Amino acid sequence: MTDALRWEIRVGGIVQGVGFRPYLFRLAKGCGLSGFVLNDPGGVLAEVEGAPEKLKSFLTQLPLQAPPRALVKEVSCREIPSKRDKNFIILSSQGMGEPLPYICPDLATCPDCLQELMDPDNPRYRYPLINCTHCGPRFTLVEGLPYDRDKTTMKAFAMCDHCLHEYENPLDRRFHAQPNACCRCGPEMQLRDRKGRRISCEDEVREAAGLLREGKILAIKGIGGYHLVCNAADDLAVSRLRQQKNRPDKPFALMAEDQKAVAAFCRLDKGTEKYLCDYRRPIVLLEKRQPNRISSGVAPGQRYFGVMLPYTPIHHLLLKDSGLVLVATSGNLSEEPIVFQDSLALESLSGAADYFLVHNRPIHIRCDDSVVKLYRDQEYVLRRARGYVPRPISLAYKLEKHILACGAQQKCVFALARDDRVFLSQHIGDLDHADVMDFFEKTILHFQRLFSIQPELVAHDLHPEYLSTRYALSLPRVKTLGVQHHHAHVASCMVENRLSSPVIGVVFDGTGYGEDGKLWGGEFFLADLAGYQRLAHFPYLFLPGGEQALREPWRIAAACLKQMYGKNFGGLKIPLIEGLNGKEWALLEALLQTGINCPEACGVGRYFDLVAALLGLRMKVTYEGQAALELEAIADKNCGQRYDFSLQRLKSLKFDLAPVLDGIVKDVETGIPLPIIAAKFHNSLVEVIGSTCEEIRARQGINSVVLTGGVFQNLYLLERSHGVLAKRGFSVYTHKEIPANDGGIALGQVAIANERWKKCALQCP
DSSP states (O other): OTTEEEEEEEEEEOOOSHHHHHHHHHHHTTOOEEEEEEEEETTTEEEEEOOHHHHHHHHHHHTTTTTOOEEEEEEEEEEEEEOOSSSSSOOOOOOOOSSSSSOOOOOOOHHHHHHTTTTTTTTTTTTOOOTTBBBBBBTTBBBSSOOOOOGBTTSSSSSOOHHHHHHTTSSSSSOTTTTTTTTTTOOOEEETTTOOOOOOOSSSSHHHHHHHHTTOEEEOOOOOOEEEEEETOOHHHHHHHHHHHHSSOOOOEEEEESHHHHTTOOOOOOOHHHHSSTOOOOOEEEBBBOOSSSSSSSSSSSSSEEEOOOSSSSHHHHHHOOOOOOEEEEEESSSOOOOOSSHHHHHHHTTTEEEEEEEESSSSSSOOOEEEEEEETEEEEEOOTEEEEEEEOEEESSSSOOOOEOSSSBBBOOOEEEETTEEOOOOBBBBHHHHHHHHHHHHHHHHHHHOOOOSSEEEEEOOOOOOHHHHHHHHHHEEEEEEHHHHHHHHHHHHHTOOOOEEEEEEEEEEEEESSSSEEEEEEEEEEEOEEEEEEOOOOOTTTTTTTHHHHHHHHHHHHHHHHHHHGGGGGHHHHHOOOHHHHHHHHHHHHHHOOTOOOOHHHHHHHHHHHTTTTTSSOOOOOHHHHHHHHHHTTTOOOOOOOOOOOOSSOOOEOOOOHHHHHHHHHHHHHHHOHHHHHHHHHHHHHHHHHHHHHHHHHHEEEEEEGGGGGHHHHHHHHHHHHHTTTTOOOESSSSSSSGGGGGGEEEEEEEEHHHTOOOOOOO
């Protein structure tokens, strides 16, 4: 090997826990090279030695044939002195230096493991915790880095000789699969009753399947926490689950065995099937097929079912054994975080579950299911969690500081960022609940340790009462920066689409704290990452009773009618007025007269609440966005009509929506079908967007529009708005992998904080 060279090659990205070292081992052997490969805190390090043409072939093939779950982000190479190795070997991990900034998300059961699971002749036949380097838990069991067994929750399980041989064999699919185990040495399943007593049986999963067929509710431990599960076709079981979980209307997720089972109750095409079968296994919103055998209590008032395929071996076995479609909803009571600790599960879920199907592999960090829709043949993420987290978002630039962005109050997601990467947390939830706030704080510390990020700059929402804001301001020895809520929405969409020039930001959501102290949410901004101008917004509505008005939309509607029609509003022939409670109205009118606890809000979400109440569709809501979802669900897709509105082209753009609301009232009085009225309202909003953006373009010369905020999870509105703007010559940008709702604003907070730091706009306290 006199002409041999030696190269040091470093590979960064998701390259640990996905079979990357054995892949490089096989590749090096195939190219006739010597040297070694190992994991280190920077990713994977290899030294390869051989003829120059063989080294070039190795380097060329390296990213092209990587394992399916790997993500190669960087490959660097430099020549080093020859060592004249005889063989190529895999060395143990190195723990020195700065921790690896990538961890693999949890992965759905791979086809190879599934085949073994169902093969009676395989040693792992029906072992409910089967996994390999291509599948199984990752993020939820990692305690530290580098990713080795002793830094996971599997450290307590010593491998048997058979598993150890697989683990140490570079040519085996389970080489250094850290959760590797079998029925002889690994975690075991247990079936328990609600008092914690173990049920004696030969096969816990088969027994559990029988209980589900009998109409029982089970709490089942998975990868990132517990699910509450029952037969989705059993009206009584579904009703009982709703009562016990204290979830009267919010849709339940479903789990079905395969695509054929899903197609029996949902409309499925190649696009939706792609994401349903994706290795991340999100919940996918699919249009209901009518008629279907699913209980009407699963997703009342909705056009869609949220459906996922099994992603753990436990799920695969349970679905196959039971032959059922299952409700699989988060294992928690209303507004609490998903339960992941065994002792707490028995304590908190025993009122809802009849039995518990559990295993003794600890979960280190909880992680809920992800939720997506399909929009224009691409995923449109509504909740980003299992399967996606903690895969980082790559920026087109390098950050000035280590940044923590604390997100919002509802649908909270925080972000930790360094270099050119932003690590968004899994879905945390609504911080009003003490347990969710505790989850928020502990997960921030966990991310800081994993990714070696010590925040120097902390971004937070402007709302002084958000618990995420209070947390940010309580941190010692850091600089803090308040970021306007809707500006963060715009910036989030800009970052996802790699935009840096100014855009027209159309931001529609429920409520967000404005710089004038009012509640914004129907916004037209001229914005870049450094700042924004508020060029137009929806007219303000009164919210009599404050938070109570968000739970009782009739209050918003009654206040609006009083403002529009004065004393004559009581004579309107619509369900809202006919059912108005005199005593409640007297209290509400007093609030309007005094202005006490009667904030003003211009959020488009509140307009959906208002219209749903005018139609008699939804007077009270039991979960956020219910009225809007039900209004979208009934809208006639074939209706092209709309109501008139006026855009006042003054120095400050204003539009009058009173004609829209008056038109809705008249249509209700004359008996126009509700699906037509709902469609006309949606179509009116589309025209408001198109006309206002045209006027802004004429004044500002900006042609790029971003559509963001939780209201744009409404695909009827999003699709038509996108189409109208594109037809009028705009470049239109929407979200894909980052939620349009408050689950995405932490990304925008990071970008804005960094930009303002660079421009020295930050005033240190």
